[in-house]
Amino acid sequence: xxxxxxxxxxxxxxxxxxxxxxxxxxxxxxxxxxxxxxxxxxxxxxxxxxxxxxxxxxxxxxxxxxxxxxxxxxxxxxxxxxxxxxxxxxxxxxxxxxxxxxxxxxxxxxxxxxxxxxxxxxxxxxxxxxxxxxxxxxxxxxxxxxxxxxxxxxxxxxxxxxxxxxxxxxxxxxxxxxxxxxxxxxxxxxxxxxxxxxxxxxxxxxxxxxxxxxxxxxxxxxxxxxxxxxxxxxxxxxxxxxxxxxxxxxxxxxxxxxxxxxxxxxxxxxxxxxxxxxxxxxxxxxxxxxxxxxxxxxxxxxxxxxxxxxxxxxxxxxxxxxxxxxxxxxxxxxxxxx
Amino acid sequence: xxxxxxxxxxxxxxxxxxxxxxxxxxxxxxxxxxxxxxxxxxxxxxxxxxxxxxxxxxxxxxxxxxxxxxxxxxxxxxxxxxxxxxxxxxxxxxxxxxxxxxxxxxxxxxxxxxxxxxxxxxxxxxxxxxxxxxxxxxxxxxxxxxxxxxxxxxxxxxxxxxxxxxxxxxxxxxxxxxxxxxxxxxxxxxxxxxxxxxxxxxxxxxxxxxxxxxxxxxxxxxxxxxxxxxxxxxxxxxxxxxxxxxxxxxxxxxxxxxxxxxxxxxxxxxxxxxxxxxxxxxxxxxxxxxxxxxxxxxxxxxxxxxxxxxxxxxxxxxxxxxxxxxxxxxxxxxxxxxxxxxxxxxxxxxxxxxxxxxxxxxxxxxxxxxxxxxxxxxxxxxxxxxxxxxxxxxxxxxxxxxxxxxxxxxxxxxxxxxxxxxxxxxxxxxxx
Numbered sequence: 001x002x003x004x005x006x007x008x009x010x011x012x013x014x015x016x017x018x019x020x021x022x023x024x025x026x027x028x029x030x031x032x033x034x035x036x037x038x039x040x041x042x043x044x045x046x047x048x049x050x051x052x053x054x055x056x057x058x059x060x061x062x063x064x065x066x067x068x069x070x071x072x073x074x075x076x077x078x079x080x081x082x083x084x085x086x087x088x089x090x091x092x093x094x095x096x097x098x099x100x101x102x103x104x105x106x107x108x109x110x111x112x113x114x115x116x117x118x119x120x121x122x123x124x125x126x127x128x129x130x131x132x133x134x135x136x137x138x139x140x141x142x143x144x145x146x147x148x149x150x151x152x153x154x155x156x157x158x159x160x161x162x163x164x165x166x167x168x169x170x171x172x173x174x175x176x177x178x179x180x181x182x183x184x185x186x187x188x189x190x191x192x193x194x195x196x197x198x199x200x201x202x203x204x205x206x207x208x209x210x211x212x213x214x215x216x217x218x219x220x221x222x223x224x225x226x227x228x229x230x231x232x233x234x235x236x237x238x239x240x241x242x243x244x245x246x247x248x249x250x251x252x253x254x255x256x257x258x259x260x261x262x263x264x265x266x267x268x269x270x271x272x273x274x275x276x277x278x279x280x281x282x283x284x285x286x287x288x289x290x291x292x293x294x295x296x297x298x299x300x301x302x303x304x305x306x307x308x309x310x311x312x313x314x315x316x317x318x319x320x321x322x323x324x325x326x327x328x329x330x331x332x333x334x335x336x337x338x
Numbered sequence: 339x340x341x342x343x344x345x346x347x348x349x350x351x352x353x354x355x356x357x358x359x360x361x362x363x364x365x366x367x368x369x370x371x372x373x374x375x376x377x378x379x380x381x382x383x384x385x386x387x388x389x390x391x392x393x394x395x396x397x398x399x400x401x402x403x404x405x406x407x408x409x410x411x412x413x414x415x416x417x418x419x420x421x422x423x424x425x426x427x428x429x430x431x432x433x434x435x436x437x438x439x440x441x442x443x444x445x446x447x448x449x450x451x452x453x454x455x456x457x458x459x460x461x462x463x464x465x466x467x468x469x470x471x472x473x474x475x476x477x478x479x480x481x482x483x484x485x486x487x488x489x490x491x492x493x494x495x496x497x498x499x500x501x502x503x504x505x506x507x508x509x510x511x512x513x514x515x516x517x518x519x520x521x522x523x524x525x526x527x528x529x530x531x532x533x534x535x536x537x538x539x540x541x542x543x544x545x546x547x548x549x550x551x552x553x554x555x556x557x558x559x560x561x562x563x564x565x566x567x568x569x570x571x572x573x574x575x576x577x578x579x580x581x582x583x584x585x586x587x588x589x590x591x592x593x594x595x596x597x598x599x600x601x602x603x604x605x606x607x608x609x610x611x612x613x614x615x616x617x618x619x620x621x622x623x624x625x626x627x628x629x630x631x632x633x634x635x636x637x638x639x640x641x642x643x644x645x646x647x648x649x650x651x652x653x654x655x656x657x658x659x660x661x662x663x664x665x666x667x668x669x670x671x672x673x674x675x676x677x678x679x680x681x682x683x684x685x686x687x688x689x690x691x692x693x694x695x696x697x698x699x700x701x702x703x704x705x706x707x708x709x710x711x712x713x714x715x716x717x718x719x720x721x722x723x724x725x726x727x728x729x730x731x732x733x734x735x736x737x738x739x740x741x742x743x744x745x746x747x748x749x750x751x752x753x754x755x756x757x758x759x760x761x762x763x764x765x766x767x768x769x770x
Contacts, residue, residue, distance in 0.1 A: 041725045048443075050434065052443050085619055088623065092624050093623075178723070205413065315414070
């Protein structure tokens, strides 16, 4: 999410110039596998299941790109990265793209020399409190003890929020999500703050999830998305438009189930362009005509991916919220395929 | 005189009185309790406090373990099965034991390979650890690293055979040249080994691993406790000889050698292990072109070996310093040259003194291997913190998983420490 970036910043700043390799697309095609940096384990976003298969929202993006470029959604070499190793792994060329709940910020985009290709999850920092506390808004948390992960932007957002609202708090620093969960359950703090998606996942793992509520206030913007190295625009385009294809597919009602039918019979010219039955969009990207079709076939459109890994039917049970299509009042808005 | 005496007392007992049992409070368990637990009021107080604490722990832990659930498929089902009773959810261990032991990517049909390698490890280590065993077994110990490599990584059998051939060639050249000078033999052996490896590298066909008897498994797929064991065993074995060389180098009278060793030891000891691991995983990637990165496992092995050999060097230097100067002079007076003096007189004594220190480092190093989870390798702690706790089924299980990991580590570390105590007793030649 947003662990401290100092280590990454230091190493990347010194060495990024030499590492920018042109032609990642050709490299990936020649190699036959996509090296995709993912989380070492985050519920719903990237985690191997009991059979060792990687699953999750971030993983689905990697698979879609692999399907579009290599015609094989399983041709992905997943490279697990931690908050501390992720940026150097990308900058050094060890991975071709990073899809690891990374917040798109100014300094990461500009100073660390990465290109964020879009947003696959709009997150934001929230608060969880025990129901027994009787608090219904974060503004009522005056004087509360707050469990917060150290060295993250979460800590800074927290300070900002309490200062702007002119109320006081006492931080209880924790190192990891697991520790925060334990401290909160043990009653060391009145409220636990981190990204809302993580709060939901944490709450779902509690013995009595109903005894805890997530307060309505979201106090920060955390747009999480895949990123690539600066300076290879062809490759950035491939990843960007693969993500956009997943989003557009949902908007246009193209699912993994009706894909072939839509490709053959759709009246909608944009669907035809997206699925390659009309126009030469794939060619412009340096791929073939059916690239987006394969990307959607890999794990379905954005809505299907969301529903399968973190949606309301799963134990995590996240509502679409900000991550709904713009037509449904959300923020997902892909530029047109034209 | 004797008659007088015979009649001067009324009764003389001819047999011994049967021994009376000691007073009740001075025998058996009561005596033991009084002497050991309730000797003074302060002792009694401490005993009662300690008993209370033990009771607190056991009254919480034993029902928790006894109520444990072993058969559900997720934490939610576990909680339903427990129905509010305090109890452990050991189902996570029964479902994910293979991931905890082997990592989540190692192909499950090949689990027998690392298991066999572990069994053979005991066979190979036995003649080294217990020197009463026949010396001929050492041949197997020498071959073992190559067998283990082949079993765990698979691929073409030509690779380990070539590696072995290089080592044998090096050893032969060393034996031939060492009569002239140690340095000739040493460097000649290394050069010979490299020649064999390079030439052999050309001979092995590129696709040899594809059709090999054992399917190749890349290093990235290794994980779990297997990874901890592999790192621990490899690094300890490598760092003992390197540590000895460094310790001797530090005492050398040649200024250049001495300086190199001192700088190496002091630099490595001045840097935290986690920093070295970050260098291995992050920085080294910059020094290689993206396509030809050195295997991450190998990079980590190099870093941990450097780290522990610096510490072992200092422990052995302590052992060398503890020997009286007369031992060195005795060796000189016998006309032994430096390698002979070290091998026959100095090191056997110095190493004996250093055993507790070396074992201490080995145990610490073995536990330090869990640090690799920080750089994204899935050792047992990495598996727990990453994939298993991040799965929707098992998010929220902590005690059972970390308890399992600590039991595994305890077994190994306690075994090592028991062995070292046995070794110290066995080697004790002084009269204390």
